Amino acid sequence: MTTSASPSSVSEGTTSSASSSASSPSSSSSSSSSSSSSAPVTTPASAAKARASLPAFHATGHAGRLDVAGAWLLGLLWLLPLLYAVWSAAHPSAYATRFALGAPLTLENFVHAWQAAPFGRYLVNTFVLVTVILAAQLVLATLAAYAFARFTFRGSEVAFMTVLLQLMVMPDVLIVENYRTIAWMGLRDTILGIALPYFASAFGIFLLRQAFKTVPRELDDAARVEGASAWQVLWRVYVPLARPIYVAYALVSISHHWNNFLWPLIVTNSVETRPLTVGLQVFAATDQGIDWSLITAATLMTAAPLFIAFLLFQRQFVQSFMRAGIR
Amino acid sequence: MNRTSASWVPWLLLLPALVLLVAFTHYPAVATLWHSVFSTARAGASSVFVGAENYRLLLDDPVFWQALRNNLLFALVTVPAAIVLSIVMALWVHRQVPGRALLRLAYFTPAILPMIAVANIWLFFYTPQYGLIAQVSQAFGWGDHNWLGQPGTALAALMIVTIWKEAGFFMIFYLAALQQISPTLAEAASLEGASRWQFFRRVQWPLLMPTTVFVVINAVINAFRLVDHVVVMTRGGPDNATQLLLYYVYQVAFSFWDTSYAAALTVVLLTLLAIVAFVKFRLLDSRTHYQ
Numbered sequence: 163m164t165t166s167a168s169p170s171s172v173s174e175g176t177t178s179s180a181s182s183s184a185s186s187p188s189s190s191s192s193s194s195s196s197s198s199s200s201a202p203v204t205t206p207a208s209a210a211k212a213r214a215s216l217p218a219f220h221a222t223g224h225a226g227r228l229d230v231a232g233a234w235l236l237g238l239l240w241l242l243p244l245l246y247a248v249w250s251a252a253h254p255s256a257y258a259t260r261f262a263l264g265a266p267l268t269l270e271n272f273v274h275a276w277q278a279a280p281f282g283r284y285l286v287n288t289f290v291l292v293t294v295i296l297a298a299q300l301v302l303a304t305l306a307a308y309a310f311a312r313f314t315f316r317g318s319e320v321a322f323m324t325v326l327l328q329l330m331v332m333p334d335v336l337i338v339e340n341y342r343t344i345a346w347m348g349l350r351d352t353i354l355g356i357a358l359p360y361f362a363s364a365f366g367i368f369l370l371r372q373a374f375k376t377v378p379r380e381l382d383d384a385a386r387v388e389g390a391s392a393w394q395v396l397w398r399v400y401v402p403l404a405r406p407i408y409v410a411y412a413l414v415s416i417s418h419h420w421n422n423f424l425w426p427l428i429v430t431n432s433v434e435t436r437p438l439t440v441g442l443q444v445f446a447a448t449d450q451g452i453d454w455s456l457i458t459a460a461t462l463m464t465a466a467p468l469f470i471a472f473l474l475f476q477r478q479f480v481q482s483f484m485r486a487g488i489r
Numbered sequence: 490m491n492r493t494s495a496s497w498v499p500w501l502l503l504l505p506a507l508v509l510l511v512a513f514t515h516y517p518a519v520a521t522l523w524h525s526v527f528s529t530a531r532a533g534a535s536s537v538f539v540g541a542e543n544y545r546l547l548l549d550d551p552v553f554w555q556a557l558r559n560n561l562l563f564a565l566v567t568v569p570a571a572i573v574l575s576i577v578m579a580l581w582v583h584r585q586v587p588g589r590a591l592l593r594l595a596y597f598t599p600a601i602l603p604m605i606a607v608a609n610i611w612l613f614f615y616t617p618q619y620g621l622i623a624q625v626s627q628a629f630g631w632g633d634h635n636w637l638g639q640p641g642t643a644l645a646a647l648m649i650v651t652i653w654k655e656a657g658f659f660m661i662f663y664l665a666a667l668q669q670i671s672p673t674l675a676e677a678a679s680l681e682g683a684s685r686w687q688f689f690r691r692v693q694w695p696l697l698m699p700t701t702v703f704v705v706i707n708a709v710i711n712a713f714r715l716v717d718h719v720v721v722m723t724r725g726g727p728d729n730a731t732q733l734l735l736y737y738v739y740q741v742a743f744s745f746w747d748t749s750y751a752a753a754l755t756v757v758l759l760t761l762l763a764i765v766a767f768v769k770f771r772l773l774d775s776r777t778h779y780q
Contacts, residue, residue, distance in 0.1 A: 233581040234588070236574075237595035240657060243610040244598060246621065250613075306506040313499035321503060328514045330766040334714050335735065335758055338742045338751045339517030339524070362509035392498065421603035423717045424735075428743060439605045443721065446609050454613055461606040472601045480597065480661060 247458040255455035271459035275445070278456065280433050281463055284441035291353050291426075291437050292419050296412055298361040303411075306362075307370030308396050312382070328364035334425060341428055355429045356437070360419065366411055373404040410482035413475075420468045438464045518759060525752035536749070543753035553754065556732040559644055560761075563733060564712035567651045572704060574656040576697070579663035580689070593664075600658035608721035611650045612637070615722070637723055640730035647731050650718050655711065659704045666700040667693070706769050713761055734758050 249261070251272065257265040275281065309315075310322055333340055340359050349355030377400055385395045401408075423439040430436045436444070442464045446457050472479050525543050530536040547553050582593045599607060614621045615636040623633050636646045670693060678688045716736040719725060725732040725740065735758060742751035 229581060229584065230586055233578075233586050233592055236578065236581075237592045240599060240653065241595045242621075243607055243614070243653075244602070246613070247610050302506040302509070305502040309499035309502035313502075315496050315499045318499070321507065324507065324515065325510060327766075328510055330710065330762050330769075331514055331518060331759060332710075332714065333513050333517075335762065336514070336517040336521065336755065337735075337739065338748055338755060339520045340513055341742075342520075342748075343512065343517065358509070359513040362506040362513070364510065367506060417601060421605070423603065423605045424720070424739065427720070428739070439603050442603075442609070443605055446721070457609055458613075461609050465602045465606045468601060468603075469598075476594065479601075480593070 247462055250455050251459040251462050253455065255453050257455075271455040272463065275456050275460040275463065279441060279445040279460065281438070281441065281460065283433055284436055284438045284464075285467070287353060287435060287441075288420060288437040288439075291356055292416050294353065295357045295360050295419050296415050298357070299363045299366050299415055300408065300412070302362055303366035303370050304396070304401065306367045307374055308400060310367070310371045311374035311377075312400075325364045325367050328362075329368070333359035337425060337428055340425075344429060350429060351431050351435050352429075353435050356426045356435070359425070363415070366415070369407055369411055370404060373407040374400050377403050409478065413479055413482040417468060417472075521752045521755045521759065524749050525756050527749050529747050529749040539749075543750050546750060547753050547757070552729050552732060552737065553757075555729045556734050556737040557757070559730070559732055560713060560734045563644065563648060563651070564709055567648050567655070567712055568705060568708040570648075571652045571655040571659060571708060572701065574652065575659035575704070576663050578656060578660040579667055580693075582660070583664060583667045593660075596657035596660050598657065599654045600661075604654060604715065604717035605721060607654065608650065608718040611646075611718070612722050615646055638727055640728045643723055643727060643730045647718055647722060650722075651712075651715065654718075655708060659708070662700050662704055663697060666697050670696050702769075702772055706765060709765050710762065713758060734761075 250257075252267050252269070253265045253271075254268055255271070306325070310318065310325075344350055344355045344358065347355075347358075349358065381399050381403075382395055385399050390398065421439060422437075423443070426437050426440050427443070430440055433441075442460055445460050526538060526540055527536045528534075528539045528542070578596050582589050582596065586592055617623050617633050617635040617638065622636065627633060634642070636642045674692050675688065678692060683691070713733075714735060716733055716739065719731055719733055719736045723731040725736055734754065738751050738754045738758065741747050741754060
């Protein structure tokens, strides 16, 4: 296996697509249809011509009625769980499973759920967890990616393969041994214990290595001529130039670890360390006689911070997922 | 700076990441193999070498076989279904559908919500008597069905949740790939009088191939890794109908505290992932029109 046979070939595709889509942001983002009239193409002239002919299957062609109906039917189906959650959480529990148009609106479910479980604490825990993981990942991945991208050294191929292996075997699968390690380190039921296995991210190293490789050598050499050390070159040249990749990776990492469940469930057993996902499950499972209004309210509170962030930064989010892929 | 002489510099840069990678990926993988040939230490009895004993138990364990079968079926159904749906979605929102921005949001939303949270909502959908599906089917006079409570339908119910969760996520990659395809190709095809299906089959689909390889691999890995909805919705039941390998590992290790048997189970899981890795590299090597 050469390095080019690695996921690199895949992500070269995705990163290149990202860089070109970044040059024409309106095309790749979920922008409104008005702005998307600037077709996602390289040459405006050919785009205009293509639009003039409007072949039935054309990228920017208008969809037929059947397509619109199908697309929206599927869209509604996809939104249904969220719509239900909002309905149930916003109405008294008598209406949780009864869909009457005149049902009174209320925010009481959120208040009750918030009081019934320490969601504030869970929120802080999740926030700390995600921040700690991201900070460690960024620093470690930057250093490793720099080594792979700009140094030729013996054993680099083997070292790189060692890294790439993690793309296949994620810490999630090795819960038994990792639990043993975390327990041995005395980190059971700590936020650090949840975070530590994810500090070294093969995906992050890989993504940044690709980004660093695209930095022109001339910039590097010029900085060296000016007397900058390798360290300074990294922080002054490479890191700033890879900023879009950092943003993309950060969003993917945050959403992944915000939503992660199984490993935190295993490591934590107290309120002080539980993240939102585990807290929600404890809340939903111990509740006697399922009160759907309470559960959906808690569910929405768990998903809300990330979801609101997603709504605010929708364009960046979608682009970063395109760019960065999984995790 | 001399790049070749100071050969310890790159290693120093790599050190922290490599140490952690080894500690939480490579070492545990090897330790799993090692522990799988020992017995679990119990009160009064320490761990002893038992050779293939755990694997022999595995062969005779109907739950293991069921979990393996379920997991393979799970991958075999959810991966193609999610991919087909994601391509259809991407083709739709690539065109000028009214409300395209909202539609993209609708498709992508499940990907951003925690599985643990949406599984709770789906749990309600599937609830007999007053769940959403029950209400709809009763309104049509189709009667009631305990979707998660019946061994015949429980796994399928979980698969639907997984497909719903993953399709929108994969759509993003296909959308990105579709936008890379030059519109002159569509133009040329329409001049040739190609139908929309022909254009997809002959132009778009081959050009989407690298994306498909990427998505398939990630989807397969996910199929063996994601068990959040099992925890919430069925806990492997009824009658192990929704038992998946990783969930069984979790149960054996953290409910029954039989860590060496869990290690043997994990070895099976690792073997399956190794097969995925092998196929991946073979596929990527043989790809001709890979950029």
